[in-house]
Amino acid sequence: MSTVFNFTFVPWFRSVAPYIHKFRHQTFVVGLTGEAVAAGKLQNIVQDLALIQAMSVKIVLVHGFRPQVSEQLRLKGHTPRHHRGVRVTDPIALDCAQEAAGQLRYEIEAAFSQGLPNTPMADARVRVISGNFLTAQPLGIVDGVDFQHTGKVRKVDVEGIQRALESQALVLISPFGFSPTGEAFNLSMEEVATRVASELQADKLLFLTEIPGVREHPLQDAGEANPIDTEITLARARRLLQELPEPTSPADPAFYLERCVQACEHGVERSHILPFAVDGSLLLEIYVHDGIGTMVIDEKLEELREATIDDVGGIIRLIEPFERDGTLVKRNRTEIERDISSYLVIEHDGVIFGCAALYPYPDEKTAEMAALTVSSDSQGTGDGEKLLKRIEQRARDMGLASIFVLTTRTMHWFLKRGFVPVDPDWLPEARKRKYNWDRKSQVLVKRF
The missing domain is CATH 3.40.630.30 (Gcn5-related N-acetyltransferase (GNAT))
Known part of the structure; x- marks a missing residue:
C-alpha cells in the first residue's frame, strides 16, 4: 500500500512544486460568498487558505453576507428589497447587515484560530487582522430608487493592508465601509474584492462562488457538450459581456465575469471564478495546471x-x-x-x-x-x-x-x-x- 502511495504522491508533489515556487510572496485576494459559509464550507476553505499562506502567499480575504442578511430580515419580518440585483439598504437592513458582518467575522476568526492536533490547522497559527480599510460613499438614487445605506467603495487603505500583509498576517475585510463623517454603508463583496485587488495590484483575484465557472457557451444549458471554459482571454471576456444579458443575480454568467474583467483591466494579472461546492477548489485552481474553474487573463501579460x-x-x-x-x-x-x-x-x-x-x-x-x-x-x-x-x-x-x-x-x-x-x-x-x-x-x- 505504501509503495502505491509513494508512486502517486511523489509525482504529484513534484508537479505542484513549480507553482509553489512561482506564487511565493505573491498577493491573492479571495472573495468568499456568504452562500459558501451558509453551505457549511467555511472550515475546509479556512484550512486551504492557511495551507496556501504557509507557502508564503499573502492573502486578503473579503467575505460576503447576502444570505445571512436576508435571513436576519426574515426573522424580523422585513421583506428584502433589491433593484437590478443590488440590495436596497434601509435602516432595518443596515442593522441586519451589521449583525451579519459581526457574526461572520467572529466565525471566520474563530476558524483560523483552531489548532487541533491531527487536523490541517495543527500548528498553523494564522494571525488575522481586520479593520477599517475602506472608505465608502452612498450609491445614491438610481432609476428613481433611493438605495439609502447601500454604498460603493470610495477609497482603499492600500498602505494599511500592505503593512498588515508584510507582518505575515491574513487580512480580513467585511463588505462594510464608513464615510468620512462616520456614516455606515453596506457594500458589495464583489466590488470590494475587485477594488482591493486592483489597488493592491494583486497577482490573483479569486471568487469562491455558487457557480462552477463560465461555460464555453454561456447561454446554453450545462452538459458534457458545454464544459467550463478554464481560460478566457480578456478580449473574449469583453465580447461575452456584450452578448450576455445584464446580470441581476449571482447565478447569471456575467455577474462575476464583469468583476474579473474590471480587475484585469486595472492590472490584476489573473482573475478566477471557482465553485465553493467542490472541496479544495482553491488548491485545485492554484496548484493544478488545468485548474477547476474559469480564469480570465490579460493576454498582454501572457507569454x-x-x-x-x-x-x-x-x-x-x-x-x-x-x-x-x-x-x-x-x-x-x-x-x-x-x-x-x-x-x-x-x-x-x-x-x-x-x-x-x-x-x-x-x-x-x-x-x-x-x-x-x-x-x-x-x-x-x-x-x-x-x-x-x-x-x-x-x-x-x-x-x-x-x-x-x-x-x-x-x-x-x-x-x-x-x-x-x-x-x-x-x-x-x-x-x-x-x-x-x-x-x-x-x-x-x-x-x-
Whole structure:
C-alpha cells in the first residue's frame, strides 16, 4: 500500500512544486460568498487558505453576507428589497447587515484560530487582522430608487493592508465601509474584492462562488457538450459581456465575469471564478495546471502571443529537431516568413519554447492547425494545451466549425483532447491536393 502511495504522491508533489515556487510572496485576494459559509464550507476553505499562506502567499480575504442578511430580515419580518440585483439598504437592513458582518467575522476568526492536533490547522497559527480599510460613499438614487445605506467603495487603505500583509498576517475585510463623517454603508463583496485587488495590484483575484465557472457557451444549458471554459482571454471576456444579458443575480454568467474583467483591466494579472461546492477548489485552481474553474487573463501579460517577423529565427530553431526526426514536415525560412501572421508562439525570457500555426479554409468552415511544437525542455508543462486552446479560439473567432491536424507520431495526444480520426478524403479540396500519401499522416478533426 505504501509503495502505491509513494508512486502517486511523489509525482504529484513534484508537479505542484513549480507553482509553489512561482506564487511565493505573491498577493491573492479571495472573495468568499456568504452562500459558501451558509453551505457549511467555511472550515475546509479556512484550512486551504492557511495551507496556501504557509507557502508564503499573502492573502486578503473579503467575505460576503447576502444570505445571512436576508435571513436576519426574515426573522424580523422585513421583506428584502433589491433593484437590478443590488440590495436596497434601509435602516432595518443596515442593522441586519451589521449583525451579519459581526457574526461572520467572529466565525471566520474563530476558524483560523483552531489548532487541533491531527487536523490541517495543527500548528498553523494564522494571525488575522481586520479593520477599517475602506472608505465608502452612498450609491445614491438610481432609476428613481433611493438605495439609502447601500454604498460603493470610495477609497482603499492600500498602505494599511500592505503593512498588515508584510507582518505575515491574513487580512480580513467585511463588505462594510464608513464615510468620512462616520456614516455606515453596506457594500458589495464583489466590488470590494475587485477594488482591493486592483489597488493592491494583486497577482490573483479569486471568487469562491455558487457557480462552477463560465461555460464555453454561456447561454446554453450545462452538459458534457458545454464544459467550463478554464481560460478566457480578456478580449473574449469583453465580447461575452456584450452578448450576455445584464446580470441581476449571482447565478447569471456575467455577474462575476464583469468583476474579473474590471480587475484585469486595472492590472490584476489573473482573475478566477471557482465553485465553493467542490472541496479544495482553491488548491485545485492554484496548484493544478488545468485548474477547476474559469480564469480570465490579460493576454498582454501572457507569454503566449502572435508571432512577428522577428520570431522567424526562434521558430526555425524550435522546429528543426522535430523536422530531422520526421515528427514535422520540413518548412524553409521563406515559407515561415510568408506565413508568420498565421503563427502563435510561447516565449519564456526571450526564448521561444512553443509555436503553432492556423491555416483557414473558409469555404469549408474549417482550418488546419500545423507546426504545433513545444520544446523538449518545456514538455509536460501545459504549453501544448495553451497553444491548442488559443488556436481553437482563433478559429471560433473566424466563424469556423472545426480544426484539423495531420500527424504521424502524436495521434493519441490529439485524441485525448477531443479530436477524432477521419479519412484523408475528408480534407478540403485544396489541402487534399497537397496531401503526401507516402507519409500516411493521420487526419484528425475537432468540431466546435
